[in-house]
Amino acid sequence: MSAATQYYTITIVVYVCANVIAAWGLDLQFGVTGVLNFAFIIFQAVGAYTAGVLSLGPSSSSGGFQTYLFGANLPFPLPIIGATLAGGALAAVVGLITLRRLRSDYQAMVMLVVSVVATIVVTAETGLFNGAAGLSLIPNPMQGIAGLSRQTQSWIFTAFCVALMIAIGAVMYAIVYSPHGRVLRAVRENEHALEALGRSATRARIEVFVIGGALAGLSGALLVEFIGAWAPNGWLYPETFVFFTAVIVGGRGSVAGVAIGAALIGVGIQQAVQYMPIGSDPTVLAAVEWIITGALTLVFLWARPQGLLPERRRRFARSVDVAPR
Amino acid sequence: MQVFVSAVGFGLVTAALLAICAVGFTLQFSVTNVLNLAFGSVMTGSGFIAYGLNIGGMNIWLAMVIAALCGGVISVLMNSLLYGPFIRHGTNLFGMVIVTISTAVISDHVIEAAVGPSFFSYNAPSGRALHFLDFLLTRQDLTIIGIAVAVTFATQLALQRTRVGKSMRGLSVNASLARACGIPTRRIVALAWFASGVMAGLGGVALFIETSTFSATTGSDFLIVTIAAAVVGGIGSARGAVLGALVIGIVTEVGAAYWDPQLKDVLAFAVLIVVLLVRPQGLFSQLATERAVVG
Numbered sequence: 147m148s149a150a151t152q153y154y155t156i157t158i159v160v161y162v163c164a165n166v167i168a169a170w171g172l173d174l175q176f177g178v179t180g181v182l183n184f185a186f187i188i189f190q191a192v193g194a195y196t197a198g199v200l201s202l203g204p205s206s207s208s209g210g211f212q213t214y215l216f217g218a219n220l221p222f223p224l225p226i227i228g229a230t231l232a233g234g235a236l237a238a239v240v241g242l243i244t245l246r247r248l249r250s251d252y253q254a255m256v257m258l259v260v261s262v263v264a265t266i267v268v269t270a271e272t273g274l275f276n277g278a279a280g281l282s283l284i285p286n287p288m289q290g291i292a293g294l295s296r297q298t299q300s301w302i303f304t305a306f307c308v309a310l311m312i313a314i315g316a317v318m319y320a321i322v323y324s325p326h327g328r329v330l331r332a333v334r335e336n337e338h339a340l341e342a343l344g345r346s347a348t349r350a351r352i353e354v355f356v357i358g359g360a361l362a363g364l365s366g367a368l369l370v371e372f373i374g375a376w377a378p379n380g381w382l383y384p385e386t387f388v389f390f391t392a393v394i395v396g397g398r399g400s401v402a403g404v405a406i407g408a409a410l411i412g413v414g415i416q417q418a419v420q421y422m423p424i425g426s427d428p429t430v431l432a433a434v435e436w437i438i439t440g441a442l443t444l445v446f447l448w449a450r451p452q453g454l455l456p457e458r459r460r461r462f463a464r465s466v467d468v469a470p471r
Numbered sequence: 472m473q474v475f476v477s478a479v480g481f482g483l484v485t486a487a488l489l490a491i492c493a494v495g496f497t498l499q500f501s502v503t504n505v506l507n508l509a510f511g512s513v514m515t516g517s518g519f520i521a522y523g524l525n526i527g528g529m530n531i532w533l534a535m536v537i538a539a540l541c542g543g544v545i546s547v548l549m550n551s552l553l554y555g556p557f558i559r560h561g562t563n564l565f566g567m568v569i570v571t572i573s574t575a576v577i578s579d580h581v582i583e584a585a586v587g588p589s590f591f592s593y594n595a596p597s598g599r600a601l602h603f604l605d606f607l608l609t610r611q612d613l614t615i616i617g618i619a620v621a622v623t624f625a626t627q628l629a630l631q632r633t634r635v636g637k638s639m640r641g642l643s644v645n646a647s648l649a650r651a652c653g654i655p656t657r658r659i660v661a662l663a664w665f666a667s668g669v670m671a672g673l674g675g676v677a678l679f680i681e682t683s684t685f686s687a688t689t690g691s692d693f694l695i696v697t698i699a700a701a702v703v704g705g706i707g708s709a710r711g712a713v714l715g716a717l718v719i720g721i722v723t724e725v726g727a728a729y730w731d732p733q734l735k736d737v738l739a740f741a742v743l744i745v746v747l748l749v750r751p752q753g754l755f756s757q758l759a760t761e762r763a764v765v766g
Contacts, residue, residue, distance in 0.1 A: 182565060184572075243744065247751040251506055252706070254568055255698050256743065258508075262695045263740040270733035383695075387576055390569060433584035440577035447566060447573075448557065 149297065156300050158413060160372045163307035164365040165412030166405045169392040170318050171361030174354045176390065177398035177457075178322055180334030181351050182254035184386055185240065185261040186362060191268075191381040192236045193229035193363025194370035198281040200225035201371070212276040212283075222287045226367040233363015234356045241355035246348055261383040269378045280377025287371045307368055314361065318401045321357075323458075330354060331399065384436070388412060391443045397453025406454055415439060478728035479721055480606035486720025487619035488678050492697040493704065493712035494626050495670025499546075501643040501707035502663040503765045504564065505554055508571040511694030512578035513549070513668055514675030517542035518685060519582060521676045522591055531595035531680065532614070539672030546668020547661055549574065558764050567764050575691055583687035590684040615677045622670060623713050630709060639663055643707060646765045660765060696723075696736060699743045705753025714754060718742060 147155070168190055175181040195214075203219035205212070220228070244256050269278045288299035321327055330350055332340040337347040370376045388411060396407020419435050446453065496510050521538035525531050557570050598610025608616075630636035638659045641649040650656045678693055679685040700719040704711025719739045727735040746754060 180565065182568060243748070248747060249752065251564065251568070252702060252747070252751070252753075254506070254565075255702055255706075256747065259695055259699050259740050259743060262692075263737050266734065266736050270731060384576060387572060390572075394569065429588045430584050433580040436580040437577050437584070440573040440580070443569060443573040444553075444577075447562060447570060448560065451562075451566070 152297060153300075156304050157372075158417075159304050160307050160368065161413050162409045163311040164368040164372075165389075165392070165408040166311055167314055167368070168362050168365035169389050169396070169404050169408035169412070170314060170401065171358035171365070172386075172389045173393050173396075173399065173401070173404040174318075174321070174330070174361075175358040177393045177400075177404060178327065178334065179330045179351060179354045180250075181245070181355060182250065182257065183355065183358065184254055184257040184383070185264070186358070186389055187381045187383065187386040188261050188264040189233045189237055189359040189362035190366035190369075191264070191376070191378075193233040193366030194376040194381075195268075195275045195281065195366075196232035196363065197225040197229040197367035197370050198284045198376055199275070200228045201284055201287065202281065212279070212281060213273055214275050214281060215273065221290060225287070226364065226371065229367030229370075230360045230364040233366070234360035236363075237356045237359020238352070241352045241359075245351045245355060258383060261386065265378050265382060275376075278378055280375060280379075281370075282375040282377075284370055284374045284376075286374070303372065307372075310364075310368070314364075315401060315405065322399065322401055334399075387443075388439060391439050393453075394443055394451075395446050395453060397455045397457055399457035400453060400455050403453050403455030403457070411439060411442070415442075474728050475725065477607050478725045480608055480612075481727075482721030482724035483616060484608070484612045484681060484720075485724055486717045487616040488674060488681060488693075489697055489700045489716035489720050490619045490713050491622050491670055491677060492674035492693065493701040493716050494623055494709050495667040495674065496694075496697055497701045497704070497706050497712045498626060498639075498670070498709060499663050499667035500701075502639050503550075503642075503660055505550075505558070505764050506564075506568050506571060507554075507667070508568065508694070509549060509575040509578060510667070510671050510697070511691030512575045512582070513542050513546055513671035513690070514678065514693065515579065515582055515685075515687060515690030516545055516675070517672035518675040518679040518690060519586065519591075520672075521679070522593060525593050525595065531593050531676075535673065535676040535680075538676050539669045542670075542672025542675065543665040543668035546664045546671060549668075550664040551661065562764075564764055579687055579691055586687055588686065590686050592684050593680060595680060611680060615681065618673060618677065622673065623709065626666070626709050635659065635662060642765065646763070656765070696739055699739045702753055703743055703746045705755035708753075708755040711753060711755030 171189075172183065172186050175183045175186070199214050199216050200218050200220045202214070202217055204217040205214050240260060244253050244260070248256065268275055271277070275281055286296070286299060288294075288303050291299060291302070329340065329345055332345070333347045333350045340347055366376075389408070392407040392411040393404050394407070395411055396405065397403030415435055415438050419431050419438070422434065424430060424434055492510070492514065496507065499505070499507060517538040520541050521531065521534040524534035524537060553574060554567065554570065557567065562570060595611070600607055600609050601613065630640060638649065638654045639662075641652070641654055642656065642659055646656065675690050679689065682689060696719065700715035701712050702715070703718060704713070704715030719742060722742050723735040723738050726738040
């Protein structure tokens with residue numbers, strides 16, 4: 147493979163991994179449990195920023211080029227772990243405020259507002275994460291491995307992403323198809339019946355909110371370590387919609403389906419648009435990408451609401467035999 | 472003191488914009504229970520229709536009226552061609568949220584692909600500045616406040632006194648009972664969408680006049696603050712929407728005067744959170760549970 151093809155492959159694979167991990171997070175919330183988290187993208191963002199400041203070193207060392215909170219120079223897996231924790235922690239805070247007493251349609255609206263406010267605060271308070279310009283020059287996480295070319299280091303990072311995705315996929319299967327997964331689906335299907343059986347729907351919602359937030363944070367960390375930059379323009383509130391589309395197209399509640407959906411929507415559409423005969427105006431290209439995403443959502447909700455690979459419905463054999471007459 | 476009073480003046484203008492939009496948003500929501508996140512796109516669409524007319528030489532206020540009527544028609548078409556079929560197809564409350572957000576994403580980007588990423592402004596003089604106490608308002612500002620007062624009073628009167636208004640209230644409490652009583656549900660729902668679209672149109676053009684520059688996403692961005700106002704008031708209540716608009720409008724502008732203007736929308740959010748922690752259904756709403764969608 148030529149260097150360019152290698153770079154292209156690496157980029158696609160890393161983006162697919164990050165998108166799939168994030169989409170699984172939203173799938174737990176929206177697909178399995180039915181929480182409409184329209185602020186999902188901010189949890190990816192907080193992960194990315196956390197991983198960024200934990201790899202950049204102290205703010206003062208950049209010579210005033212960029213300002214940010216905290217700033218540490220931690221070795222490779224630590225920024226990613228920190229990002230995951232940050233995603234989960236922010237989700238816990240937001241979840242505890244919004245998910246406890248509010249009607250669920252209010253929850254959806256409040257999440258939208260939260261997402262917009264997060265963007266405003268991060269943009270205006272330049273001391274947090276360098277404002278609208280965002281963080282940049284975040285070092286390549288594998289640069290510590292001496293004696294290897296940049297290319298080989300990137301391949302190692304790619305392998306790490308793939309391995310991580312597979313591991314998280316296994317965990318997703320374990321959660322979704324466990325008895326606890328049934329509790330989560332019950333929140334979606336009939337919350338009152340679940341509460342009548344003595345389970346707390348609110349607790350289940352907050353739980354998936356935190357796990358989903360942590361996965362979003364992790365995905366953000368993978369992206370920022372690879373791209374090396376992160377700014378508010380990359381996580382405006384409509385970006386959440388892309389993950390919703392991925393979950394709907396792939397199949398709500400289906401682990402494998404959502405992975406396919408995330409690869410198709412998050413990366414596939416963008417690649418496909420490049421080959422369409424619509425010129426090269428970046429505004430038009432981006433607009434067409436969004437229009438396709440929106441249209442796909444509508445088409446799937448209408449014609450195939452269960453998605454490409456529908457959630458497996460477990461059927462139980464009749465446990466009580468009908469007495470013979 | 473002077474800073475405070477003039478900030479309240481700006482707050483009234485913002486509140487007027489919010490009130491027009493929030494009343495339209497909440498009226499349609501209370502009747503149909505469809506959370507229409509494409510409301511902002513109707514605002515933007517109408518705003519650009521008015522821009523086309525205005526550039527062609529038409530007076531901005533006349534253009535506003537025509538654009539508002541177009542907004543009403545767009546809104547009715549959106550319901551009858553898209554939302555209604557989805558509801559009859561069996562899409563539930565949350566499915567409909569996704570349907571409306573998809574519609575918003577598609578329409579905003581169709582507009583963006585058509586007009587490009589640049590910013591536009593109307594050809595409309597803001598009029599002589601008028602001083603009243605320490606208020607500093609232009610003729611444009613006063614006209615928009617007047618429109619807001621007229622729209623909210625007309626809505627309230629129509630809801631309380633007219634047969635259509637009573638039917639709407641009936642529908643919002645119990646749709647199947649309303650239908651059983653012989654209320655022509657389809658027609659009332661269509662009327663609610665039309666009224667909501669007209670207010671989106673008025674609100675959109677008024678917003679574009681006030682912001683002086685606008686782009687393809689201005690309407691949808693403003694919708695978020697509108698939603699905050701509607702939720703603070705208690706969604707589904709016209710009185711609540713007006714109160715929410717006043718609270719959010721004045722708090723954000725006073726905050727902008729004394730604090731960082733970039734952060735004024737954060738105050739709107741703070742108000743929202745405090746209100747919801749104390750009263751989770753909003754200030755004026757009675758319903759604490761959600762209902763089925765009505766197509």
